[in-house]
Amino acid sequence: MCPATLSYSSNSWLNARNEIFSSKKCKTKLLIRVDQVLTVSPKKSEQSIHELLSVQGISHTHRRVREVVWKQTNVTNEYLCCKNPRFDPMFLDEAYELCRKICEEYAKTFYLGTKLMTEERQKAIWAIYVWCRRTDELVDGPNADYMNNSVLDRWEQRLEDIFNNKPYDMLDAALTDTICKFPLDIKPFKDMIDGMRMDTRKSRYANFQELYMYCYCVAGTVGLMSVPIMGIAPESCVSAQTVYNAALHLGIGNQLTNILRDVGEDALRGRVYLPQDELAQFGIRDEDVFARKVTDQWREFMKEQIRRARFYFNLAEEGASHLNKASRWPVWSSLILYMKILDAIEENDYDNLTKRAYVGRAKKLVTLPVSYARALSLPSLAIQ
Secondary structure, eight states: OOTTOOOOOOOGGGGOOOOOOOOSOOOOOOSOSOOOOOOOOGGGTTSOHHHHHHTTTOOTTOHHHHHHHHHHHSOOHHHHHHHOOOOOHHHHHHHHHHHHHHHHHHOHHHHHHHTTSOHHHHHHHHHHHHHHHHHHHHHHSTTGGGOOHHHHHHHHHHHHHHHTTOOSSHHHHHHHHHHHHSOOOSHHHHHHHHHHHHHHHOSOBSSHHHHHHHHIIIIIHHHHHHHHHHOBOTTOOSOHHHHHHHHHHHHHHHHHHHHHHTHHHHHHTTOOOSBHHHHHHTTOOHHHHHHTOOOHHHHHHHHHHHHHHHHHHHHHHGGGGGBOGGGHHHHHHHHHHHHHHHHHHHHTTTOOSSSOOOOOHHHHHHHHHHHHHHHTSOOOSTTO
16 A cells, blocks of 8 residues: 555546445443445546455455355355254243343344344344343453453353354354354354454554555454355346455444544554554554544544545445345344544544534434335345
8 A cells, every 4th residue: 555645536436336334332231241545537437346345455355354255145044944943932032031131232223123023033133132241342342451362262162163163152042043043153253252362462554555454354254154144135237256255345344433532542442443554654553542642634634544444334234124124123223323423523623533423313213214215225236
């Protein structure tokens, strides 16, 4: 990536869009003890999205994503039936009910969106949400000070047991049952754990390439897990790979937004989840971040970071309409809510060092009918 090019264009090629939910930096107690932006000139507007993303040294559909898509779209029903652990129905009902309550408590807007999904899809997405939250709690929860690689190694072994029909507890059992009903590959789950490992050994990211991989691991993976559950609309004319790419882009956009929202809090923990080379371009040092001074240089830097996050949301947006119709509402709710967080940072005059961008309950409720209307939209051919 050329360090001198740090701006985005809003040219028409950005209208290639897509989406799915994610989360990483939620910081509430739960359940586990320890257990560059691209400069695009008019001359380049004919380039493909793949080539444009490669400018940053990031493959639009890097190998691991293509492998996951292939595996999750080539699983037969016979294979899923062979994995069925046949839990007691009452036990499973109780397990999924617990997952539902956790999702309702900690992800209220997203939870409301899931109410339009079929019962089987609801349960599955709740089970995945809970596993992702428990994984996040290992690093960001109340026992984060005790985190080390051995804990994450044990958590990864426990994940393998879940995929091998040997759940450790009731919440694990809900995920095991989900895996037996939907074509889920273990790779995105393992990649998320790798993202937690990055948190234990890295508190700085030299450039956006490094930060992108972190965002993929802790948030892009959620999109890859979710597509098989939410399903692709029968009337969609785009490839499965296209929908997965959109889900990945939404995860990246969400995580970049989380990072921008939480800059001040992370600074108090000695962490800077911002590209070091880009900070330097604006004459900003880590010490300036820790001092929590909002300068003109900081505001200009933030404008570019927000443009980047919106770039990924623009890539992701249209994909939401290629999901199964009953599954679109929670995705649109998440997408619109996260874009409002970026708006809130701007409304705070780019002060995310001493203020936390916040979307109030009233604004959240307003997003529900808007996202519902978007969920009813027909799939577009724009991203083919």
